[in-house]
Amino acid sequence: MDSITQAVLGAALQGTVLGRIQGRRSLLYGAALGTLPDLDVIIRYADPVSQMTYHRGFSHSLFVLTGLALLLAWLVNTCWPGKGYTLPRLFLAFWLVLVTHPLLDAFTVYGTQLFWPLPTTPESWAAVFIIDPVYTLPLLAAVAYAVIKGLSGKAVRLLALALLFSTAYLGFGLAGRMAAEQRFQAALNQQGIVASDVRAVPIAFNSLVWRVLAKTPDGDYYEGISSGFDRQAPEMQRLPRNLELAKALAADPLHQRLRWFTNDWLRYDQVGDALVVTDLRMGIPGGYTFRFNMAHRDSQGHWVVDVPSMWKGAGPGSMFNGDDLVLIWRRIVAQQPPLPLAAWTERYLRPGAAERVR
Structure with a gap:
């Protein structure tokens, strides 16, 4: 802490x-x-x-x-x-x-x-x-x-x-995390969604509202929000992890270390000619704290592994956005309207918002 x-x-x-x-x-x-x-x-x-x-x-x-x-x-x-x-x-x-x-x-x-x-x-x-x-x-x-x-x-x-x-x-906090995971798993089961490795993480300075992640067998993941005061199923969205891009980093020891450290909670995105690897565990939906540029495409279209660099737009800044915090804290007790997960994801992950730090 x-x-x-x-x-x-x-x-x-x-x-x-x-x-x-x-x-x-x-x-x-x-x-x-x-x-x-x-x-x-x-x-x-x-x-x-x-x-x-x-x-x-x-x-x-x-x-x-x-x-x-x-x-x-x-x-x-x-x-x-x-x-x-x-x-x-x-x-x-x-x-x-x-x-x-x-x-x-x-x-x-x-x-x-x-x-x-x-x-x-x-x-x-x-x-x-x-x-x-x-x-x-x-x-x-x-x-x-x-x-x-x-x-x-x-x-x-x-x-x-x-x-x-x-x-x-x-x-x-431990009890709240386990309860959030159980609620999310129940919501997935009710919709007939097969998922594994469900885990909840606290969000924005409290232990009452949780961001919950779940991997799917086909390489996607679900991300949603759950509070102990909820009376309805948690809002969620399905997103790709783009695991095919990870093949470009198969021989990179730093990528292997990152997989080990995060227990493989990683997402991969091609942004222009760059390969960006995101730690999904920390931040708010779309606004993740740790994002790294780890490779680029050369003139022949082949991936070339780079020395990692932080990706502009990553960092804890999204967690200190006042408008977002108001919505998050309201969400502790009020489930409607749901949090704008898709809008946040578009705002923070859209290609135009991410540029390599040089």
Whole structure:
């Protein structure tokens, strides 16, 4: 999730475990340690596919972070004896602050390599949006109270309650995601549509309305919207993944890595002479966050694999369109009129809106 959320989560955890010993400093130390795994963003890679797929890698590994927690606990206990610490308590605090960072990231849709260096598909539990004020604000309020009042008994209890609420909210998000998938699967079954790999992802700063995807055996996919307040079948549209275009990238290791990272939730489009590969998991219908130019046609009409580049028009901008957000938030409780899925897809995916970034 976002850095502010990770910082206040780390502060709340360390304040709860070590606050009576470290006082207000525990909040600062926990905030800094809680954001440490995201320092991998300073590593620059040669292309945006590598940048995307190596982020949340080794620095988010439960194995690496457990070892780091052990090392830090030993160092602090050795360098500052007589401060009231015990090695187990130090390890518990540092371990909780460090490992909850990637675990929280895994509750988003992006993909987190919890078990690096094992080559398992990155964890993507899709229970909460990458920015969710309902999760963050109670933690922020509890940490602010502790900063002002000090780590008194009341402050520590408030931190613990905020942590309990935030954990329960993640469970609420998981339940909402599974319910959205079940509603979508039921709607597909009712129409006699055969689909597989149904998955829901939260949309636009909440865990109440969901974007749901489902693959078909012939290479298309369905994309729809579902809310827990719905009384009718979710609106949906059928779209092509254009898998025949993927053959041009069959020997490209970066394409294979992208398939692995996204669990093959990819769409392929020929835009002019360019081959554009889209990660379908993040964004709003048509307005996807990650789109990459990965090949072009030469003068003989053959595909030539390129070093990937971001496609202009990709990115999170569509998720911050005020008019779209109003429609999305209204859709939480009002199913009619349905969201303009086809219009959004036309707006964001039409060839004229996408140009290669040079």
